[in-house]
Amino acid sequence: MGKILVTAYLLFSSIIAFADKPDTVVINNNQSTLLTNRYFYELEDTNANLTINNVLNKEFYVIKNTLPTFKYTKSTTWLKFNIKNDSTAPFITISIAASVIDEFDLYYIDNTTTNIRHLVPDNAHNDQVTQNIMFINCPVLPGTSNTIYLRIKSSAPNVIPIKVYGTYAFLKSRNIENITTGVIIGVFIVMALYNLLLFFIVGDRSYIYYVCYILFFGLSQVLKRGYGGNLFTTDKTILNNYIIPLVRVLFGYSILLFISEFLQLKQNLKRWYKYYLLLYAIYSILLVAVLCGMVVTAYNLITISTCITSVSLLIIGAHLYFGNGFKPAKFFMLGWGIFLISILISVASNRGFIPYNNLTTEIVVYSSVLELILFSAALAEKINFYRFQKNESQNFALAVAKENERLITQQNILLENKVRERTNELIATNKNLSVSIDNLMSTQKQLIDNEKMASLGQLTAGVAHEINNPINFVSSNIAPLRLDFDELFVLLNKYDDALNNPEQSSLLSILNNYKQKIDINFIKEEITILLNGIEEGANRTAEIVNSLRAFSSTDEQILKTTDINKSILNNLLILRSTIPYYIEIKPVFDKLEPLHCYPGKINQLIINLINNSIYAIKAREHHSDESVMIITKDYADHISIEITDTGIGMSDETKQRIFEPFFTTKSIGEGTGLGLSIVFGIIEKHRGNIEVISSPGNGATFIVTLPKNLA
Template identity: 40%
Template structure:
């Protein structure tokens, strides 16, 4: 239907000579016809000019320069005088269609022999007489008795928005089909946008990335802008406020622009990658905010100009920023950003060129902006996901490099340790005489030990990398495996909807069509599909929650704020550490958590987490190496508050220690592990950290009975 209408419109544009139309000029009886092909225009100099005065100004009507009218170019109403050619049956083409929802005023007069036969009007967003609306369509029904007289039609249009207003005559059947198709396309577009909004909102709450927050506002205000432009906002969210209806498009556009600028800044990291363009974006952001404030003050046209400047400038700046990030900074997710922006630009160009009949009207050209915005939303969602993977790969690469450095340092330390032992054996007598010098050297060694704290923490993180990757991979695989069956179930539901939409209720066999649909529902087992969808969504949610918990625990453990004392919940730190070491805990080990009600303790969070990691890892290692294959081993972690101090107990059922070993465990480089399995720095670092916090650590251990470390920390180190 759209194709025939637009082919006819293009034909009139090329062939109509202004006098008459032949039957050959109408390509199909189902066409919608642009009345501007056989109309004249009069630009009124007063908004109070009546129809009788306009009829007398016959000589002032001029042939239009194009087949569309930009109503916003004129401060006063525009009058259209239309004489429908005799070759067109007005009884059949009995509807006048105005394809623009932002009109402030639309009046239609039917005139015969300079006498007004009938008037129909649409004014100030209030429906009057026989005006009908659907989305952005407004129709005026031509009475059959008046159509038989072939009257002259005068149309008065007025709006203070910058809007283009095509005017057509059509058959009722064409309008019904047009209304239905536009509602369907709007529903599909809205469904996709709302799904992407909800999906990215869920991701924001999972990863807490501000880029997702800015992006969901981009999606929301893009949808609101398009909904308002298409006229559906007034239809479904009717607000009985003329002032708000007048500013809604510019308001939603400005808010969407603000969200887009914030998203671009956070996604492309313009502050770091393109400092100069970052400043320009800040200027455009301030300009847009000012433009929005001006809009509320009543300066609508000034705000509209400010919005256009911001959109034009922002488009150029963001495009250059994306190019710079992709090619110079090797930021691959920016490629999705460039492609999405290109699609949106092409969609807007197609939509504009369609209005000027440079390209044919079609469903694609009518909804090119919506199509492009859907593609943009999808591609930017991919870009956000790729951005997470990009940073993840960078972090993994950095961790691998750090691990290599730490292994090299460990090798050097081990070699130095062996060499030191040889020298000690060779020079025992000499060293006894220089005991005071050794004490000084020991003091220096302890100072060096404190510098190795961070290195030891990164080594522990490196050892946990494989386990964490395995932990994250399980819920991600579960989510991935649920997507395909979920898509198949959704396709079945969509097919049912399609069958309902195809039911011809005017047909005599409508019950047979309904029965066919019911048979199809039984065939695919609709109840099972509904239950399966709920089950699949539950599985996806559980997998996402598990992944978020692991990421949150890793982030909590690896805080880089060691230089600042902060009050924290030690129970939370213990919980995060247990999540990270979960993969290294044997199946026969039962973890008992007895966490008391602790006040917030002032400490260095990263350092304390490192203490927990070292002690829990040692406990697990002790259980693994006890040489007994018992059905159940215990790892007990207990916390309590006592005399302005918090106490943490970490107890295992491992090998235990002799008194001799127990007295040496806090010495630097002392270890009972095999060569290559430990540096001998872990417990030394633990002791140093606890001492720095003005606390102390006690050790209770017996051979074959296990070991218990009890940490005591003051709530306030001051």
């Protein structure tokens, strides 16, 4: 009984094997055959590490799909089939679409030598007519047959359309393909140029986004047909792993931008528009996958994002047309619906869900041409829509204008009477206003003079303090200096007594005793020290007087040449007594040429800015590392003075108003609000500029720019 079952199993297996045995591909001169599962066995090489010697010992199997297909994890596939040459040519052409195929080569056993032959695509060094397709001319003598082993490698999930041609059939097929591709490219170029022209005429951004959409869509179709080597690079890895998916990402972005602008989604979707932005996020994730080299993931995401985007845009178009009555969405919905169906058919064909044939292969191209026509009609409809809106708005504006004209006529009569009344009132008011303006100008001049006097009073107190120190230094040295001179005079008198009375030896003894008592060397040193101190006090007093002389000319109207660095130092000398001990003054001066300016005005400007910085620092509750940095810089046509403090800073609102007259942040009685207004007037008089950089709690920087060519 067991032997009978074994025999029956072997017999059944033989029948199944015989039934599944593929046919031989027979090719004549004008024939081409698509390599389906009727003709080949398949061997999956997931790790891509099998060689032809390994493959010869492996068991191939028959697949259920009509065409060989790369699944989501498969990287390399081996196909085994028999081929018979019934043509007159000594070889048969085996071709595969070049798009997204990384490697394609062929092995066969030479019938004459029994050696294994390896062939690679012939078009690697061929003319441009056949560079868009990978093909191999396999030597098979007429009337003979051979077993062929094909190795195909790709990282993208897709079907593998392989065709076997006779010589004449291959050349004819290539010519038709090139003509078809040329026509398609021509259509895309014409549509792009036409809409680009409309963009320059109409100015609607929809057209420029539509041009981008056409260009990237056309480019993706050209790459799909295998023309990437002509446009970008012959390196299949770079082309398939980066350029092709990157173009599809850009194509997706162009679709989203065009639809958003064309359908006015920001206005029509309103609160739902943020969900539309998620489509951008999907393509951004896809872009990251491409740039990170995640090829399989990228191609899978391309399929997913294409389906999601297509369905989402169709729903949006239907909502705008049926829900909001947005007429331009009608042609868009029709064109996009056709395009969506073609994409779904193409994706299903590429995944092996429906038969792969010429119609399913080219359906996206055919539908895209129809879609371009419908989209162009949609854009034209949008222009009509805008024209209708414009006409309505013009008619409404005309009606409003007529009504306004009527009302204006009535109002003019009333206004003329009121104008007469108001004119008489204004004449009387102008008289009073002139008096008020004169009073105001007088008051303003008085306030400015008061500001000057206040600054002068502050400076006077400081100068008195500064002069008092060196004067005290001089006066304190006079008393000990007089004592030293008195002792020297006494010593000289004793010398005279000793010289005049040589016979009295006691006088010499008294002289020597007194000399030792007063310590003549100490007196010499003390006199020198006291005289140096008096000289230093006198010099400091002279410096203060010179600084006051420079500051005293605040009302001069004559341009003079002034050393800006020296002016700053003089003003610092005057202000030294008003600067608290915890504030460090840090001058950093560039080498400046003498500047033509109004020296007194510049001194007043420097005094006011430094005083403001000191006040801002004093206003802080706690003091630590406080400083005022004064920097001068020399440029080709101007100089700059930068005064930076560590004070309390100011807000943007305060910065906008600090140069307004009478505006102040100081307490009542501490300032008139005219200091920075005067500074601004001085800078305008010098045709310069001032910039303020500050924020609350971070101090302030005043940058004054003065031209060199004021003369």
